[in-house]
Amino acid sequence: MKIRDDYYYDIIQVKYTTLGQQDIKQCFAMIQRTIKDFLKDPQSVHKNLREVISRSNFDNTYKNNCTYYVVHNGELNFASGLKKFERIVTSNELKILQQSLDTDSVPEEILKSDGFNNFISYNHNNIENTEQAYLCNLNGYDLAKLNNKYTSTELGKNILFGQNLRDSLENKSKTYDSMKQTIDTEPEKFWFYNNGITIIAEGFNADAVPLVRIEGNEQSNKKIDSVTLENFSIINGAQTTSSLGIYLKEAEINRDDDKINKLKNVYVLTRILVINKTELKNNISIYNNMQNPITSRDMVSNRPEQKKLYEWLISGDRPNIHVEIRRGSNPPSHLNLHKHQITTNETLAQLAFASFYREPYTAKDKKRTLFNNDYSKEEFTINEDYHKIFNFHDENDKCGILFKKTKSEIDELLFVAYLYKESKKYLKKEYEQRLDKQYAMLKNADEDEQQNINDFIINYKTQIAINNICFFYCIALYYEFKTQFDDDNSKVFNYSAYYDRNTHFKQSLIESFSQLFLSKTIEIIKNESAGTANVGNWIRSKKSEDLFMKKLRHELAVNLSFSNLYRNFVNEYKL
Structure with missing residues (x-):
């Protein structure tokens, strides 16, 4: 029989209004003061709250096992000085979470272009291929807002980089420091210093406005003012986009309008690829990341068995385990994971060889080749060793060893x-x-x-x-x-x-x-x-x-x- 004497409590206050930083801090202070009052004298708090808490076993023993949430209708999901156990969730984030349960792409967004006539449509003149490609410059402020809207690390889902082989490898790094300096000192030069980003989308529309209006008649020559993307993901440029998001978040926390205006003067070279074929999407994700060191492990991160493994272990009843299937991804911070419950698919595979198969040599030796594609053996996913560990099949006896375990x-x-x-x-x-x-x-x-x-x-x-x-x-x-x-x-x-x-x-x-x-x-x-x-x-x-x-x-x-x-x-x- 399993006995649990370790409980965690989520204490949530929902506000159907838009809150600012100070409002949010006051909410957290009020929630924590109420809990403190309850532990001191249960009769001192509102009857409804008293009845809800009484239905649990909450007491002084678990006062340090609480996570406090403020949910509101605004866009602000961060504030200065927040403690680790204080979380902000917006109603929009909840909506995103609900929409993103079965997808790895953003449903639809409108992004501003640079307002100049710098827009190129690539046509490969092959009627058999329906792929489209565009080159334009997107506004850094819009990309930063997009990043902060869909990051949703508190909720454990980041669909903005859903089809990328990796998330941003570091939240703050030397790369961020150099980008920050450029935005601070010469934001208009950001376009020249940065390699740009690549987006894969299933739908695309360029909204054009006239360059000049003469007596109400539109001139035929137009500029691209904004682009609408449907079911899209940034497959190269996670570091750039997340760095812009961090810059905006810091500026908004410090209420620094000067920095926000500088970010609005930043433009990022952007390739937009309109693709609907899954295999082609995966190939593009792989080849677009070749300029940075990429491993064979990165190349399997979008495979269905890897996603199945991640979702199965992180969701549902405890224990919850975060398996990093994409380098740079972080565990959902709303889960109280123990130290051992954070791992990578590579480490987990090695441990499976050593434990379930009792092959310690194989565990060490296969690290270099575990994710390499063996094209000579079509009966296996990726290769025979990978198949033994990760293969997922509706019939249990055909599954890899991990899916046979609880x-x-x-x-x-x-x-x-x-x-x-x-x-x-x-x-x-x-x-x-x-x-x-x-x-x-x-x-x-x-x-x-x-x-x-x-x-x-x-x-x-x-x-x-x-x-x-x-x-x-x-x-x-x-x-x-x-x-x-x-x-x-x-x-x-x-x-x-x-x-x-x-x-x-x-x-x-x-x-x-x-x-x-x-x-x-x-x-x-x-x-x-x-x-x-x-x-x-x-x-x-x-x-x-x-x-x-x-x-x-x-x-x-x-x-x-x-x-x-x-x-x-x-x-x-x-x-």
């Missing part, structure tokens, strides 16, 4: 990986303390004792070296224990106790994991690699995986104490 099983895998890293630090400290003692003893030892002490020193140095590089082997060892001795697979680690401010449980779990699993991993590798000049080379050998697993299974079979040790560990740290 969310709780994947959550445990990530937690075990996190435990290894904490245990590695713990053991390293222990070994180093022992080394220091040996070095101190060496100073006063006679010749016979020195040899023994030097042997101890070499032994500890070997263990430290193995401790640093046995990650996947330790994962494989834990899952071999689990496979052989687990009587109740429904039990889960007591995550609440581990992440609680009381560190006793956490330290105890780390020490127990180190002693039972990590130390045993190190011991087997040390013994099996004895006589090898370099233990790192031993671990990187395929045959070492076989030697390790054979030795481990032999020891678990002949040493009956391991089953009791594992069950005691489970009873102590799982619920």
Whole structure:
């Protein structure tokens, strides 16, 4: 039976008006004051609120587990000085979230062009192809507003870059600093310094206005004043667009009209590609990102099985897990994720090989080729190894290993990986303390004792070296224990106790994991690699995986104490 003693509360105030920064801050202060009053004296707050709270188990125990939301009808979704647990949501964001559940593109927007006659329509003169392409200059202020409207990081969905292979890799970086300086000092030069952006859209319309009006008659020569885009996504230029958004957000927070006016003088070179073919869209996304370093992992980020994996693990009941399928994407900040519940599809695949398949060598070796397309084998998605991990099929037996597991099983895998890293630090400290003692003893030892002490020193140095590089082997060892001795697979680690401010449980779990699993991993590798000049080379050998697993299974079979040790560990740290 699963028992949860860790609860989180969302406390929301909805205003059907447009709020400014000061109004929003006052709302947060009022909400938090009301909750404080309730905890002090429930009778002091309004009856309706008292009745709602009484239907939950909310009390002083959970006062630090609250996230406060202010929802209003305006456009402002940020304010200066907000705390981590204070969130602003606009009614428009809620509408966007509802509309974007099954799409990765913006439905429709109108963007201003530069007002000059700088508009080019590309025609490839091939009647078999219906694709259209346009080159124009879009206003930086409009792009910034667009970015801030659709970012919606509080809601966990960013459809503006929905078809991009990556999100903006950094919220603030040297790139942002240079763009900011250009806007501050010479905004009209931004067009010359920036490479521009690329947009893929399914629908497009250019709104033209006359260059000159003579006695009410329109001259035939017109300029493009604005463009209307339908079902579109920025597939190259996420860094540029998000940087413009950050600049605008900072200017609005500081009420700096001068900076806002400078941003309105910025124009960005824009390619607009009107494409309706999915395969062509994906190819364009790939090739348009070639000027920046792009990996084979980036190239699969728009595949349906990757999107399915992300949506499945992040949504619904707990546990919620954020899997970064696109570099630069961030977890939804409204979810209270534990540290171990944030990972990448690459790391998750490696851990799956090490744990569910017990192939620690494969876990390390396939990182370089896991997302490479093997065109010679059409029966697999991408390649055979990728297929084993990620393939999604309506029939469960045809799915990759991740889709055959439950969310709780994947959550445990990530937690075990996190435990290894904490245990590695713990053991390293222990070994180093022992080394220091040996070095101190060496100073006063006679010749016979020195040899023994030097042997101890070499032994500890070997263990430290193995401790640093046995990650996947330790994962494989834990899952071999689990496979052989687990009587109740429904039990889960007591995550609440581990992440609680009381560190006793956490330290105890780390020490127990180190002693039972990590130390045993190190011991087997040390013994099996004895006589090898370099233990790192031993671990990187395929045959070492076989030697390790054979030795481990032999020891678990002949040493009956391991089953009791594992069950005691489970009873102590799982619920």
